[in-house]
Amino acid sequence: MTTPYPFTAIVGMDDLRLGLLLNAVSPAVGGVLVRGEKGTAKSTAVRALSALLPEVPVVAGCRFSCDPAAPDPACPDGPHRPAGASGGAAAGASRPARMVELPVGASEDRLVGALDIERALAEGVKAFEPGLLADAHRGILYVDEVNLLHDHLVDLLLDAAAMGASYVEREGVSVRHAARFLLVGTMNPEEGELRPQLLDRFGLTVEVAASREPEQRVEVVRRRLAYDDDPAAFAAKWADEERTLRERVVAARNLLPDVRLGDPALLQIAATCAAFEVDGMRADIVMARTASALAAWAGRTEVTADDVRQAALLALPHRRRRNPFDAPGLDEEKLDDTLKEFGGDEDDDPGPDGPGGGGRPPGDDPGTPPQDDASRSDMPTPSDAGEPGGDREGAAAGAAPSGGGEQPAARAAEPFRTKMLSVPGLGEGAAGRRSRARTEHGRTTGAQRPRGALTKLHLAATVQAAAPHQRARGRSGPGLVVRRDDLRQATREGREGNLVLFVVDASGSMAARQRMSAVKGAVLSLLLDAYQRRDKVGLVTFRGKDADVALPPTSSVDAAAARLEQLPTGGRTPVAAGLLKAHDVLRIERLRDPSRRPLLVVVTDGRATGGPEPVALAARAARLHEADGTASVVVDCESGPVRLGLAGELAAQLGGTAVTLDELRAESIAGLVKDVQTTSRRAA
Numbered sequence: 001m002t003t004p005y006p007f008t009a010i011v012g013m014d015d016l017r018l019g020l021l022l023n024a025v026s027p028a029v030g031g032v033l034v035r036g037e038k039g040t041a042k043s044t045a046v047r048a049l050s051a052l053l054p055e056v057p058v059v060a061g062c063r064f065s066c067d068p069a070a071p072d073p074a075c076p077d078g079p080h081r082p083a084g085a086s087g088g089a090a091a092g093a094s095r096p097a098r099m100v101e102l103p104v105g106a107s108e109d110r111l112v113g114a115l116d117i118e119r120a121l122a123e124g125v126k127a128f129e130p131g132l133l134a135d136a137h138r139g140i141l142y143v144d145e146v147n148l149l150h151d152h153l154v155d156l157l158l159d160a161a162a163m164g165a166s167y168v169e170r171e172g173v174s175v176r177h178a179a180r181f182l183l184v185g186t187m188n189p190e191e192g193e194l195r196p197q198l199l200d201r202f203g204l205t206v207e208v209a210a211s212r213e214p215e216q217r218v219e220v221v222r223r224r225l226a227y228d229d230d231p232a233a234f235a236a237k238w239a240d241e242e243r244t245l246r247e248r249v250v251a252a253r254n255l256l257p258d259v260r261l262g263d264p265a266l267l268q269i270a271a272t273c274a275a276f277e278v279d280g281m282r283a284d285i286v287m288a289r290t291a292s293a294l295a296a297w298a299g300r301t302e303v304t305a306d307d308v309r310q311a312a313l314l315a316l317p318h319r320r321r322r323n324p325f326d327a328p329g330l331d332e333e334k335l336d337d338t339l340k341e342f343g344g345d346e347d348d349d350p351g352p353d354g355p356g357g358g359g360r361p362p363g364d365d366p367g368t369p370p371q372d373d374a375s376r377s378d379m380p381t382p383s384d385a386g387e388p389g390g391d392r393e394g395a396a397a398g399a400a401p402s403g404g405g406e407q408p409a410a411r412a413a414e415p416f417r418t419k420m421l422s423v424p425g426l427g428e429g430a431a432g433r434r435s436r437a438r439t440e441h442g443r444t445t446g447a448q449r450p451r452g453a454l455t456k457l458h459l460a461a462t463v464q465a466a467a468p469h470q471r472a473r474g475r476s477g478p479g480l481v482v483r484r485d486d487l488r489q490a491t492r493e494g495r496e497g498n499l500v501l502f503v504v505d506a507s508g509s510m511a512a513r514q515r516m517s518a519v520k521g522a523v524l525s526l527l528l529d530a531y532q533r534r535d536k537v538g539l540v541t542f543r544g545k546d547a548d549v550a551l552p553p554t555s556s557v558d559a560a561a562a563r564l565e566q567l568p569t570g571g572r573t574p575v576a577a578g579l580l581k582a583h584d585v586l587r588i589e590r591l592r593d594p595s596r597r598p599l600l601v602v603v604t605d606g607r608a609t610g611g612p613e614p615v616a617l618a619a620r621a622a623r624l625h626e627a628d629g630t631a632s633v634v635v636d637c638e639s640g641p642v643r644l645g646l647a648g649e650l651a652a653q654l655g656g657t658a659v660t661l662d663e664l665r666a667e668s669i670a671g672l673v674k675d676v677q678t679t680s681r682r683a684a
Contacts, residue, residue: 003231006238007048008245010041011220015206019314020049021245022204023182025252026293030203030286031183033146033194033318040208041220042186046099046142049184052246053097054253056138060093063130064177065137072178076128098139100132100181104148108440109455111156112168115175128175133166136181146185147194148555151431151534152441154198157183161201192555193531200279203286205318207329252296259292264343265303271342272312275334276320283319287311305343309335409568413521416665418529421599423498423631429596432497432534442494450489461488497534498599499553499589500526502560503582505604506543507573510637516569519637522661523564523603531557536596538585539563542578544571545610549581553589574610575650576617578602583624600625600632600654605639606646622653632656635664 010017019032034042059066062077071080102111113131132141133156143149149157160166166179183202187194211217227234235242269287290311291303298307317329423435431439440456447461466486473481502523510516530537537560538553550563579602586598608614625632632654636647651658 003235004047004051005044005227005231006235006242007045007052008241009223009227009234009238010045010048011223012211012216013041013045013208015314016042016045016208019204019206020045020184021052021249022290022293022297022314023184024049024052024249025297026256026289027182029289029293030201031185033199033202033205034184034186034208035189035205036186036208037190037210038188040210042208043144046140046184046186050097050099050140051242052249053140054246054250055094056097057094058138064134065139066178067138074176076175076177098135100136100139100141102132102141102143102149102153104143104145104150106132106153108152108156111153112166113175115168128168130177131166133160133179133181134177137177137179139181141181141183143183143185145187145191146198147187147189147192151195154195158197158201190554190556190559193558199318200282202318204290204314206314207317248297252293252299255299255301256292256296258301259295259303260301261288261292261303265291265305265308268305268308268339268342269311272308272335272338273316275338276316276330278316278319279321283316286315290315305339309339409566410516410520412524412565413517415521415525415528418522418525418664420529420533421526421601421633423597423599425597426493427496427498427595427597429496429498429593430534431494433495434498434533434535434599435496435597437494437496439492439494439496442492444490445493446491447488448491450487454487454489456490456492458488458490461490462486495533497536497596499536499538499586499593499596500530500599500601501538501540501553501582501585502526503540503542503578503600503602503604504564504567505573505575505578505602505637506541506567506569507607507609508543508570509573509605509607509609510569515637515639518661519603519635520564520567522635522664524561525664526601527557527561527564538589540578540582540585541567542574542581542610543569545574545577547574547577547581549585553585572610573604573607574614575604575606575608576614576621577610578604579618579621579625583621583628586625586628586630598630600630600656601635602632602650602654603635603637604647604650605637606634606648606650607644608646618650619653622650626653626655630654634658636660 007017016034019034023029023032034046036042056065057068059068059071059077059080062071062075062080064072064075064077066072066075066078066080068080071078073079109131111131112133114129116127116129143157156166160179160181161183164178164180166177168175185202193199211220223234266288269284269291273283273287287308288311291307294307294310295301295303312335313330313332320330420434425436427435427437428439429435429437431441444458447458462482463480465488466480466482469483469486470481473483475481504519504523510519527537535557536553536555537551537557538549539551539560541548541550550567551560554560582600586600589596589598608618611617632651633656634647634651634654636651636658638644638647638660648658
């Protein structure tokens with residue numbers, strides 16, 4: 001077994017370590033979501049946590065980790081007699097707490113378990129192979145890149161987390177087993193956000209970023225190199241600190257039932273949740289449990305205002321009401337004012353490390369540079385971190401090459417609800433909510449012979465296939481003899497997410513501030529729609545003499561919104577360059593992900609003026625997309641009493657359709673794109 005990296009050897013990351021330790025003290029807190037840039041020890045810290053958890057008593061031989069003191073009466077491996085019961089008790093054993101990792105590409109059967117439908121139908125045997133939810137019972141379920149998890153797996157996780165049990169039901173055969181676990185997820189926000197339903201299931205959330213202090217970065221590298229050279233020796237060096245921290249976790253667990261959460265603290269919790277307009281009551285409950293765990297971690301039996309403040313910083317950022325493109329976080333000044341208003345005569349001065357120094361777990365190497373404020377003081381500003389909304393001038397200059405006559409970036413108008421634009425035909429891409437697709441989940445549309453293991457039985461088709469052969473098989477009475485050749489797999493149709501590539505005209509002909517504001521508002525509305533439909537998005541802009549990929553295809557639509565906001569205008573209109581750049585982007589994306597179908601959205605007035613023979617070049621570039629079968633929509637931004645209709649001509653050359661900014665809001669476009677390109681080469 002690989003030696004895990006010691007938890008106490010992690011440098012800095014105080015909030016991350018505190019969030020994980022609070023869940024170790026009180027699993028009822030509900031897990032933690034770790035958000036941060038790549039390479040910030042998110043996965044390392046989570047894997048190290050399992051070594052700090054106490055051993056778990058289990059019924060010997062039970063595949064579902066039943067507790068000998070209170071075994072699950074419905075356990076598929078049961079029934080087990082509880083310890084102390086008459087007639088003999090279940091044999092007990094103990095094992096280390098498990099950390100079960102859920103891969104992003106896992107199948108449903110791998111998560112919930114596999115039921116052998118063929119044996120169940122032919123032999124009447126309920127043969128069930130447990131999945132990852134059973135393995136994670138009474139342990140940690142770790143999902144790396146949780147924001148990339150398929151929607152149907154997210155639904156199964158939500159059900160299991162809410163009910164504490166997993167149900168597998170297939171054609172009248174059902175299995176149920178307990179599944180209570182600590183849910184820990186990590187994600188990079190640049191790759192897209194989580195669905196709100198799953199986001200709310202995480203008790204706490206923490207933001208992590210690499211330190212900008214050279215001394216601290218040197219210490220990180222030094223320790224990592226030492227661990228890679230000899231993991232066992234490195235772990236032995238930190239064994240005393242690990243044992244001390246493990247003992248503190250056990251002591252805090254034992255103290256937790258004695259912690260008193262008084263009415264003043266409860267009032268502060270309720271007032272804080274109300275002030276930040278969180279939905280539902282889960283936030284209040286999680287804050288109460290977190291504040292109690294913080295008090296136990298600090299060795300106290302009374303919850304203080306400091307505990308409530310620290311609990312709010314961990315439990316509310318991902319729950320407060322915000323727009324999809326707003327970064328999570330809390331207004332700490334507002335938080336302090338709320339706590340002061342409802343805190344009576346108490347006048348605490350909350351420090352950055354929370355109550356009793358709880359923000360910094362013990363066991364840090366004394367030779368390490370001071371880290372008390374590292375995780376907060378080292379948090380980069382948007383310009384430091386290279387975020388889309390950071391250095392506006394530099395990013396704007398890089399986003400669009402100079403073409404003369406550049407004007408300041410116009411602000412986007414208010415977004416609005418758009419009608420669904422979809423790709424025609426039937427795809428097989430990643431699960432989403434935009435275009436029709438063959439999927440594992442959705443409405444049943446037919447049946448076929450199974451290819452490999454049978455997963456979704458089409459019962460009516462199976463009976464229909466078996467019925468003509470009953471006399472030949474010796475069946476004369478009631479009942480049905482079913483053989484393997486009779487089994488039929490259900491074919492299903494659902495929805496997929498697409499790659500929506502925006503090609504935005506930022507030339508001088510679009511530069512009127514009022515008009516560009518409306519254009520940005522329309523694109524922002526389409527980005528909101530892409531966010532809700534689980535699409536990938538990309539952004540190509542053209543102005544002056546050339547086109548630029550302002551944002552490569554990504555699942556982070558908020559990054560596209562930030563690039564759009566800072567987009568300047570001016571110069572000529574190289575439509576051909578924009579379409580050719582988009583063609584290159586789509587060609588590369590088809591190699592990376594052949595199953596994800598693209599939707600090209602060109603936002604322009606169609607007035608091609610850049611380069612030699614601009615109109616002819618634009619027409620030839622458009623025909624490249626038509627030849628590839630790319631579904632396309634042109635958003636016509638032309639305004640004024642005299643209109644040339646050039647955007648409509650461009651749409652015809654693309655083989656797509658054109659809509660005006662006004663029509664983008666209207667009922668009349670409900671099926672415009674759905675009906676275009678019915679003879680498309682990619683519409684199979």
